[in-house]
Amino acid sequence: MKSYLVGGAVRDRLLGLPPGDRDFVVVGETPESMLAAGFRPVGRDFPVFLHPDTGEEYALARTERKSAPGHRGFVVHADPSVTLDQDLARRDFTINAIAEDADGDVVDPLGGVRDIEARVLRHVGPAFVEDPLRVLRAARFMARLAPLGFEVAPETMALMRQMAAGGELDTLVAERVWQELSKALSAAQPSAFLRTLREADALRAVLPEVDALYGVPQRAEYHPEVDTGIHQELVSDMAARLAPGDTVVGFAALTHDLGKARTPAHELPRHVGHEQAGLAPLRALCERLKVPLEHRDLALVACREHLNVHRLRELRDTTVHDLLVRCDAFRKPGRIAKLALVCEADKRGRLGLEDEPYPQAAQLRRMHAAALSIQARDLAREGLEGPAIGDALRKARVAAIRAARGATADA
Ligand SMILES: Nc1ccn([C@@H]2O[C@H](COP(=O)(O)OP(=O)(O)OP(=O)(O)O)[C@@H](O)[C@H]2O)c(=O)n1
Numbered sequence: 001m002k003s004y005l006v007g008g009a010v011r012d013r014l015l016g017l018p019p020g021d022r023d024f025v026v027v028g029e030t031p032e033s034m035l036a037a038g039f040r041p042v043g044r045d046f047p048v049f050l051h052p053d054t055g056e057e058y059a060l061a062r063t064e065r066k067s068a069p070g071h072r073g074f075v076v077h078a079d080p081s082v083t084l085d086q087d088l089a090r091r092d093f094t095i096n097a098i099a100e101d102a103d104g105d106v107v108d109p110l111g112g113v114r115d116i117e118a119r120v121l122r123h124v125g126p127a128f129v130e131d132p133l134r135v136l137r138a139a140r141f142m143a144r145l146a147p148l149g150f151e152v153a154p155e156t157m158a159l160m161r162q163m164a165a166g167g168e169l170d171t172l173v174a175e176r177v178w179q180e181l182s183k184a185l186s187a188a189q190p191s192a193f194l195r196t197l198r199e200a201d202a203l204r205a206v207l208p209e210v211d212a213l214y215g216v217p218q219r220a221e222y223h224p225e226v227d228t229g230i231h232q233e234l235v236s237d238m239a240a241r242l243a244p245g246d247t248v249v250g251f252a253a254l255t256h257d258l259g260k261a262r263t264p265a266h267e268l269p270r271h272v273g274h275e276q277a278g279l280a281p282l283r284a285l286c287e288r289l290k291v292p293l294e295h296r297d298l299a300l301v302a303c304r305e306h307l308n309v310h311r312l313r314e315l316r317d318t319t320v321h322d323l324l325v326r327c328d329a330f331r332k333p334g335r336i337a338k339l340a341l342v343c344e345a346d347k348r349g350r351l352g353l354e355d356e357p358y359p360q361a362a363q364l365r366r367m368h369a370a371a372l373s374i375q376a377r378d379l380a381r382e383g384l385e386g387p388a389i390g391d392a393l394r395k396a397r398v399a400a401i402r403a404a405r406g407a408t409a410d411a
Contacts, residue, residue: 001026001028001029001037002026002027002028003024003025003026003027003058003102004024004025004027004084004099004100004101004107005022005023005024005099005100006023006024006025006087006088006096006097006098006099006100007023007091007096008020008021008023008096009021009022009023010098010099010100010106011095011096011098011112011116014098014113014116015116015145015148021056021057022056022057023056023057023059024051024056024057024058024059025058025059025060025061025084025087025099026049026058026059026060026061027061027080027082027083027084027087028080029060029080030060030079030080031047031049031060034049034058034060035049037052038052039051039052039058040052042057045074045076046059046062046076047059047060047062047076047078048060060078060082061078061082061083061084061086061087062076062077062078062082062087062090063076063077063078063082063086063087063089063090064076064077064090064127064130065077066127066130066131074130084099084107085109088107088109088110088124089109089110089124089125089127090124090127091124092123092124092128092131092134092137092138093112093115093121093122093123093124093137093138093141093156094110094111094112094114094115094120094122094123094124095112095115095116095121095122096112097110097112097124098110098112098113110124115153119145119148119149119150119151120150120151120152120153121138121141121142121145121150121151121152121153121156122153122155122156123153123155123156123159128156128159129159129162129163129168132163132168132169132171132172133172133176133180134160134163135160135163135164135168135169135197135200135202136169136172136176136177136180136181136197136202136206137180138152138156138160138196138200139180139184139192139193139194139196139197139200139202140180140181140183140184140187140193142189142192142193142195142196143183143184143185143187143188143189143190143191143192143193144187144188144189145192146189146192147188147189147192152196152199157199157200160200160202161199161200161201161202163200163202164200164201164202164205165201167205169202169205169206170205172206174288174289174290175290177206177289178289178290178291181193181206181207181251181289182247182251182295185236185240185247185250185251185254186240186244186245186246186247186250187240188240188244189237189240190233190236190237190239190240190250190254191233191234191236191237194210194229194232194233194236195233198211198214207285209255209258209261209281209282209284209285210232210254210255210258210285211229212258212261212281213228213229213231213232213257213258213260213261214227214228214229214230215227215229216228216229216260216261216263216268217268217269218231218260218269218271219269219270220269222350223350223351224350224351224352224353225350225351226269228257228260228261230351231257231349231350232254232257232349234349234350234351234354235253235254235256235257235345235346235349236250236253236254236345236349237349238253238344238345238348238349238354239252239253239254239341239342239345239349242341242344242345242348243338243341243345246338246341247295248294248295248298248338249298249338249341249342249345251291251295251298251299252295252298252299252301252302252303252338252339252342253302253342253345253346253349255278255282255285255299255302255303256278256299256302256303256306256342256346257274257278257303257346258278258281258282258285258303259271259273259274259275259276259277259278259279259281259303260274260277260278261281262274262277262278262281263277275303275304275305275306275307276304278303278304279300279303279304282299282300282303283300286299297328297332297335298335298338298339298342301326301327301328301335301339302339302342302343304326305323305326305327305339306342306343306346308323309323309339309340309343309360309364310343310346310347310360312360312363312364313360313363317398317399317401317402317405318398320367320401321371321394321397321398321401324336324367324368324371324397327339329368329371329372330371330372333368333372336364336365336368337365339364340360340361340362340364340365341361343358343360343361343364344358344360344361363404363405366404367400367401367404367405369404370400370401370403370404371397371400371401371404373400374393374396374397374400376389376393379392379393379396
């Protein structure tokens with residue numbers, strides 16, 4: 001069987017990045033011969049099989065044609081006559097269209113190696129426009145590759161703009177948009193995802209709530225970057241730095257200020273009440289993209305509470321306790337550490353203030369740990385019952401928060 005390693009694994013090896021999943025393309029085979037060789041079929045739409053031992057994906061070489069607009073109507077043609085070059089030519093970017101044979105020899109008919117060296121993300125051919133998801137893929141590859149010096153080729157950007165203008169992105173299903181967004185959030189520079197989509201005039205189609213923040217001014221004495229859209233970019237990149245790969249933190253960081261787009265013009269550049277105003281657009285975004293619950297819940301908490309965490313030192317002990325309860329921090333203990341990271345990213349995601357200390361993060365974790373160490377069952381052991389347990393629990397937790405306030409060591 002003639003098979004080649006293709007796609008991300010070859011690209012990442014050539015870039016010196018840690019390789020992800022390995023995908024193979026197979027030439028000269030049929031579904032029947034794959035099954036006879038012990039491969040297991042996956043999916044219905046594409047002729048893809050799993051290796052019996054390694055579980056890695058082996059796809060029959062194929063060509064694709066579109067018969068309908070949007071992300072539908074792919075006509076897949078995969079018979080044994082389809083060549084490796086034909087398969088590579090149906091792919092999205094030249095850097096993703098490099099193959100490697102079993103001896104490690106590179107097959108690169110489309111100049112992918114040259115583009116890797118020149119740090120260019122370039123589409124393979126005119127069929128690029130047939131799949132609107134590729135606009136989002138370009139943006140998420142940039143979130144990963146911009147720090148290495150990559151730029152989108154001008155002719156590719158022109159096609160992306162054309163696809164966005166044609167309304168093609170409206171046809172994408174929620175799961176695919178979320179998948180690309182979450183991959184961008186787990187990359188080193190999520191801001192490059194936003195910037196690339198904006199340049200293609202595509203951000204407002206997929207993330208209108210996020211797009212709405214560009215051009216909204218903030219007070220320059222607190223926010224030297226002024227533009228709220230730039231602030232959300234800086235916060236997203238800071239979250240990726242503080243919590244690499246954590247898309248729960250990353251999503252909350254991206255969306256914590258959505259309410260600032262709703263501030264009436266006569267109140268600008270102040271944004272009184274933006275924490276509450278942000279909840280409705282955030283809920284709408286989460287519903288539309290079917291954002292996973294853990295991501296949604298932390299984002300809602302961060303949107304509502306980020307100002308409270310910033311002024312933690314001024315809050316009364318009972319108020320901190322109530323904040324922890326509102327965050328469901330006693331049933332979901334991991335949430336507070338993530339909230340602290342989002343708030344730190346918010347404060348340090350400001351132009352020129354990236355290295356500001358943020359002692360509130362450690363203080364919040366310490367207070368939470370102290371309050372969490374007191375459990376209802378301990379009070380029950382002391383003979384308390386019914387509502388008395390609730391009162392005593394609150395009192396003891398407030399006292400623990402007070403004691404932790406003064407402590408210096410991070411819990
Ligand atoms: N809309 C798409 C999706 C995928 N591909 C091709 O299929 C390969 C595998 O796709 P995927 O696993 O989604 O991406 P990778 O490039 O492997 O990147 P990563 O693993 O980092 O997501 C890509 O490299 C590309 O050649 C494509 O041309 N067009």
